[in-house]
Amino acid sequence: MAHIENTDPNGYKPNQEIFSEVLQQLAATDRDIIAVTSDSRGSGKLVPFGKKFPEQIVEVGIAEQNLVGVAAGLAAAGKKVFAVSPACFLTARALEQIKNDVAYSDNPVTVVGISAGVSYGALGSTHHSLHDFAALRAINNITVVVPADNFETAQATALAAKTNSPVYLRFGKKVMNNLKEENNDAFVFGKGRVITEGNDAALIACGETVYPALQAAKLLAEQGIHVTVVSMHTIKPLDTELLAKLAVACKAIVTVEEHSVYGGLGEACASYLMQHGLHKPFRIMGIPDEYTVTGSQQDIFNHYHITKDGIAEVVKSLLI
């Protein structure tokens, strides 16, 4: 697999690297922090973790079902477990273990889907995870969290370690610019993070699509259209309070996600709005239900207009 190393002049990093750094900080003072990997410590940026804390990493080889089952057993014995594997395998092949051994048995594992969405864009459908929100939203007793930037990733990782119930954390390989100059926001699961405010439209995005949504908002602002951008980092439970507020305040709502348009953030929002009589012009941006488009993550975002210009166009089309 060809690796293009992510470097960034501003010091921003891929979220999965931040995850690894925070996990190392936590593990240094808490022997119960355990990472479980399925030959995935390289992609999970956990090589330094394994070197520093050889007693706190459990390697099961390429065996995702076993990865999650073992993680559940460790958690049942009191360990704070992070089960780390590419999201595409983890949430498909080991879905039954997530459903039964983690969620149903209520073992407080943090299931960590790395290189998610179309991070492995050129590798094809086997390596894309565009189903994971849909699958996990339909499973009781798991919080689904998709941090957008380095700040949210650090917060989410630390919070997951403290949370005594199942969590799914999902992120990718791309260097993620911080969304705000100052990151003083309180970060809690289930509360969306408002990045910019404006009453013409609301852009509700998650993960690596929040940044292009924010760029779109800046472009629109230059044209006199003022948009609220929300990083809806928790897909479940959804921040319906914020959603309802935006539906009242704004003239249109656009959701953006690196996921199938079926069953993800967009449909979660649509379902709530429809059932609560909050009807505004509404559009879901994501990956449509069609044969896999391949290329880099950016190529695929371009293809589906998940870009500054593409998102801005959709917002404007709803405001006519």
Place this chain on the structure above:
Amino acid sequence: MNIKELEKKSVGYRKKILKYIVGANAGHTGGSLSCIDILNVLYNQVLNVSPQNFTSPDRDRYIQSKGHCVEALFVVLADKGFFPEEHLETLCKYKSHYIGHPTRKVKGVEQNTGALGHGLPIAVGNAIAAKLDKKDYKVYTLMGDGELPEGSNWEAALTAAHYKLDNLCAIVDKNSLQITAPTAEVCNTDPLDEKWKAFGWAVKEVDGHDIQALKEAFDSLPFEPGKPSLIIAHTVKGKGVSFMENNLKWHHGVPSTEEYALAISELDNSMQKAAV
């Protein structure tokens, strides 16, 4: 408790399994009867588990991978005082916690099982945690022979050997039948001992209805230092009731009133013999 007393306990457990299956009009009769002697020896002779220590991090862990034979587990847990036996009158009733598979809503149950091939990976995680924490407790899991084709078992078998989990004991209730047909016809897994040995386990075979032999096998754990242990318990599906033994019909067959009366009279005879 001596062997004779344990044998009597097994007969009593068998009667209760049938009673509550008839009450619920549902249950896995044949498999519960095949594994009950194993559970009897585990809970009455082997496991350091009681209602008093169930929240202690030092207790032994038992995870029933063949979750469908929950009636056997419930009857034993009731006998051990985890909950009043009359709770089992609600078995499979609306909103009862006593459903057709083990769940942690029932005191004494470690993990929610029911889907096959899940017990061993969880047990492996438990056993790794014990090693990391330098604790002495042991982890046990009971599998059916019909669930062995599930690939997750073999993934976990590799991990158990890799981590030298000699604090882990898996038991296969080898009753040689499953829902469709004899296991050898559905998907032959023999020779089981050689497979598990090749995966790095130490293996013993016992008569799964011989209380003394089961006890001796458990007493000799770990079979080899540095290796996980597997007990292949040769059992008879439907054991203890002549017309249920080795008969596919009783995989989840529920006895009629007449069949139930006949089964109980057979078991009462066995009880009298066991008392001699």
